[in-house]
Every structure is written in structure tokens, then in C-alpha cells.
Amino acid sequence: MTTTAPTRLVIATRESPLALWQAHHIRDRLLALYPGLTVELLGMTTQGDRILDVTLNKIGGKGLFVKELETALQDGRADLAVHSMKDVPMVLPEGFAMAAVAERESPFDAFVSNTYAAVADLPAGAVVGTSSLRRESQLRARFPHLVIKPLRGNINTRLRKLDEGEYDAIILAAAGLIRLEMGERVRALMSAEDSLPAPGQGALGIEILASRDDLKALLAPLNHAATAACVEAERAVSRRLGGSCQVPLGAFAEDDDGFLRLRSFVASPDGSDIVYAEANGSRAAADGLGNQVADLLLTEGAAEILKTLGQ
Numbered sequence: 001m002t003t004t005a006p007t008r009l010v011i012a013t014r015e016s017p018l019a020l021w022q023a024h025h026i027r028d029r030l031l032a033l034y035p036g037l038t039v040e041l042l043g044m045t046t047q048g049d050r051i052l053d054v055t056l057n058k059i060g061g062k063g064l065f066v067k068e069l070e071t072a073l074q075d076g077r078a079d080l081a082v083h084s085m086k087d088v089p090m091v092l093p094e095g096f097a098m099a100a101v102a103e104r105e106s107p108f109d110a111f112v113s114n115t116y117a118a119v120a121d122l123p124a125g126a127v128v129g130t131s132s133l134r135r136e137s138q139l140r141a142r143f144p145h146l147v148i149k150p151l152r153g154n155i156n157t158r159l160r161k162l163d164e165g166e167y168d169a170i171i172l173a174a175a176g177l178i179r180l181e182m183g184e185r186v187r188a189l190m191s192a193e194d195s196l197p198a199p200g201q202g203a204l205g206i207e208i209l210a211s212r213d214d215l216k217a218l219l220a221p222l223n224h225a226a227t228a229a230c231v232e233a234e235r236a237v238s239r240r241l242g243g244s245c246q247v248p249l250g251a252f253a254e255d256d257d258g259f260l261r262l263r264s265f266v267a268s269p270d271g272s273d274i275v276y277a278e279a280n281g282s283r284a285a286a287d288g289l290g291n292q293v294a295d296l297l298l299t300e301g302a303a304e305i306l307k308t309l310g311q
């Protein structure tokens with residue numbers, strides 16, 4: 001494999017508005033760094049985009065948004081794939097590498113409603129839309145008086161369903177709304193106590209073939225060390241616990257000048273059992289910190305929850 005710096009790069013991306021924004025963002029950052037470079041986008045529809053009528057957790061989850069893009073890398077149709085780190089499976093397939101994790105947008109969930117200002121204002125029986133087991137289990141545990149109703153589709157679809165009156169409020173990632181310039185729809189950010197984010201939420205990853213040494217140095221300036229360490233710690237928790245998206249799990253790390261605080265939870269889907277753990281550690285030991293928090297969760301009761309879920 002050549003180590004000469006490439007002059008033309010192709011980015012494989014999904015074609016949802018958010019995925020396209022993300023790919024354009026990485027393209028613009030590359031062009032700012034390397035003015036002589038040509039960067040093209042290869043738009044692709046993934047299985048996850050095609051199957052819109054079933055809750056994704058039930059049909060195989062995360063890999064569904066990523067696999068077709070990886071095939072494009074393998075076939076040489078593209079050089080990079082840009083992903084929301086939240087959608088990337090905890091173990092990359094053999095031969096692939098995450099060359100960079102770019103600086104995070106808000107990692108928090110957003111409370112969006114046309115009537116209410118915050119989740120605490122919702123009356124008994126209010127209908128909240130989400131299809132995320134993580135969001136649903138936390139809402140059920142903390143706000144048992146609410147009714148949770150499934151909500152799928154891309155961001156525009158979800159907002160339309162809210163506006164049509166099917167829901168009193170919906171919960172979605174703040175990062176997506178902010179990136180698509182719909183940040184004004186965010187009535188409140190959900191606190192880490194009310195809705196601990198998913199591993200990798202708000203962060204973008206740039207995936208390449210592990211053999212592409214020519215791309216590693218080129219992409220290194222896009223890596224944000226604090227974000228990369230936080231996401232590594234968060235993903236290590238999920239990986240240790242099986243990495244399945246059938247498990248209601250949150251993991252959220254914050255970096256304070258090289259010092260990480262990692263919080264995580266595992267719950268039963270109905271929120272009746274919920275276990276929290278947290279630990280601190282250095283950025284350099286992010287992976288170990290994730291394993292440590294996973295082990296704390298297991299001894300605090302996550303092992304029983306996982307067993308009940310058949311994991």
C-alpha cells in the first residue's frame with residue numbers, strides 16, 4: 001500500500017440530512033487543512049435507512065447503518081466513511097480502523113415539545129416519543145407517570161410527528177438538531193441524571209481500512225484527544241457488557257484537562273431495575289476506566305438484568 005499522500009479522497013456517507021451534514025463537515029475540515037485536496041461524497045442508502053417500520057433494536061441495531069459504508073471502503077469505491085459514533089458497533093470488523101474521532105457537539109439528549117418547557121413539567125399520562133431503549137428505560141424509571149410511544153424516522157420525520165400532535169414531547173439527540181440548524185427546537189437539554197447519553201453520542205468517527213497508512217497521518221489533525229478518550233471509555237463499557245443495542249445502557253464521560261469522569265447505567269426495559277456506576281481516571285487509561293465501570297455495574301446488579309434480557 002502506498003504511503004504517498006493522496007490528492008483525491010472519496011467519503012462514503014448515508015444520505016439522511018444529518019449524515020450528509022456530517023460528511024460535508026469532515027470534507028470542509030479536510031479542505032481547510034489541505035487546500036490542494038479534492039474531496040468527493042459517495043451517498044449510500046443503508047439497511048438501517050430502508051427499514052423504517054420496525055424498532056431497530058429488534059432487527060440487528062447499530063451495524064445496519066455502517067456495513068454498506070464499510071463495503072465501499074473494502075471495494076475501493078471510497079477512502080473514508082463518516083459515522084455518528086453512536087451508530088458504530090463496539091467491535092470494528094477485522095481490517096477496519098477508526099482513524100479519528102472529531103470534536104464532540106453536545107452529547108446530551110434534547111427535550112422537544114410545542115407545549116412544555118422541560119420533562120419535569122409533563123403531566124401524568126403525557127405521551128413522550130422515543131424508540132431508544134436507553135431513553136425509554138430512564139424515563140420509565142424517573143418519570144413513571146409518562147406514557148412512552150415509539151418514534152422512528154430521521155430528525156425531520158420525528159419533528160413532523162411531534163408537530164402533527166401524536167406526542168406531547170419527543171426526546172432526541174441535541175447534536176443532530178444543532179447541526180441541522182434546528183437548535184431552536186430544543187426546549188431543554190436533558191440532564192445526565194434524567195437521560196444519560198449513549199456511548200459516543202454527539203461525536204463523529206472517521207473510519208478507514210486499517211491498511212491505509214497513507215490516510216492515517218492525513219486524518220490525525222481531525223482527531224480531538226479529549227473527545228476520543230471520552231468516547232473510548234464510553235464504548236469500553238458497552239463492549240464489556242456485550243455491546244448489544246438490545247440492552248438499555250448509557251455511558252457518558254467528561255474530560256477535565258486529561259482527567260475523565262465516566263458515568264454509566266444499565267436498566268431493564270421497563271425501568272423497574274436500574275443500576276448506576278461511575279469512576280474517575282486519566283485520559284491515557286480510558287479503555288481501562290470503561291472496563292472498571294462495566295465491572296462495577298455487573299457487581300451492582302447489571303449481571304442479573306443482562307441475564308433477564310437473554311444477553
Ligand SMILES: NCc1[nH]cc(CCC(=O)O)c1CC(=O)O
Binds near residue numbers: 176204
Ligand atoms: N440513533 C440515530 C442517531 N445517531 C446519531 C444521532 C444523533 C447525532 C449524534 O449523536 O451524533 C441519531 C439521532 C438521535 O439519536 O436522535
